[in-house]
Amino acid sequence: NAGVTQTPKFQVLKTGQSMTLQCAQDMNHNSMYWYRQDPGMGLRLIYYSASEGTTDKGEVPNGYNVSRLNKREFSLRLESAAPSQTSVYFCASSEVQGSTEAFFGQGTRLTVV
Amino acid sequence: GQQLNQSPQSMFIQEGEDVSMNCTSSSIFNTWLWYKQDPGEGPVLLIALYKAGELTSNGRLTAQFGITRKDSFLNISASIPSDVGIYFCAGITGGGNKLTFGTGTQLKVEL
Numbered sequence: 504n505a506g507v508t509q510t511p512k513f514q515v516l517k518t519g520q521s522m523t524l525q526c527a528q529d530m531n532h533n534s535m536y537w538y539r540q541d542p543g544m545g546l547r548l549i550y551y552s553a554s555e556g557t558t559d560k561g562e563v564p565n566g567y568n569v570s571r572l573n574k575r576e577f578s579l580r581l582e583s584a585a586p587s588q589t590s591v592y593f594c595a596s597s598e599v600q601g602s603t604e605a606f607f608g609q610g611t612r613l614t615v616v
Numbered sequence: 617g618q619q620l621n622q623s624p625q626s627m628f629i630q631e632g633e634d635v636s637m638n639c640t641s642s643s644i645f646n647t648w649l650w651y652k653q654d655p656g657e658g659p660v661l662l663i664a665l666y667k668a669g670e671l672t673s674n675g676r677l678t679a680q681f682g683i684t685r686k687d688s689f690l691n692i693s694a695s696i697p698s699d700v701g702i703y704f705c706a707g708i709t710g711g712g713n714k715l716t717f718g719t720g721t722q723l724k725v726e727l
Contacts, residue, residue, distance in 0.1 A: 536714070538717075543720075544719060545622075548716075551714055593658050604661055607658025607660070609657055609658055610656075
């Protein structure tokens with residue numbers, strides 16, 4: 504039972520490069536989320552998708568785009584990476600939007616140099 | 617946006633000691649959650665609280681939903697080495713559309 508799977512686990516980018524972080528869940532959850540985690544700041548919501556076909560901005564959406572490809576997959580794209588986007592990125596899913604049991608992936612550690 | 621402040625930011629305790637941490641907000645939340653994050657992993661839900669004044673336990677962990685609905689508390693009794701990690705509070709507002717996370721409390725346990 505994989506739960507929430509994120510790829511890659513680690514990535515180093517040069518400033519200005521683009522990349523897509525992939526996330527897939529096998530729990531048939533409706534809602535999916537992308538968070539970033541920075542030291543001393545907890546987890547901040549970047550974008551979320553309440554259900555297949557919908558996406559909404561979270562607290563810190565600038566510099567990111569998302570795609571809810573289907574019910575299972577929710578990707579996060581950095582079009583032109585900046586050093587300020589160095590962070591650990593977590594994908595999560597829940598049964599319905601705001602459901603208490605949000606399941607998290609293992610994270611992607613991204614460094615932008 | 618909404619902010620959840622956790623204290624202490626970090627704590628170093630002896631094995632067997634009890635631990636207390638809290639989370640405060642300037643906004644009201646309808647649900648309070650406590651998560652634990654182990655090194656290199658994503659957060660895992662420990663306890664969920666749904667009602668002001670509610671006190672809920674999960675093994676050695678006990679959490680309370682503050683009466684004002686602007687705070688929550690987590691206690692860990694008789695700490696053990698595997699309690700090491702970062703503890704996050706999180707709140708859900710009445711709209712119920714997203715979790716707002718606290719800044720985290722890092723717990724380190726001395727043997």
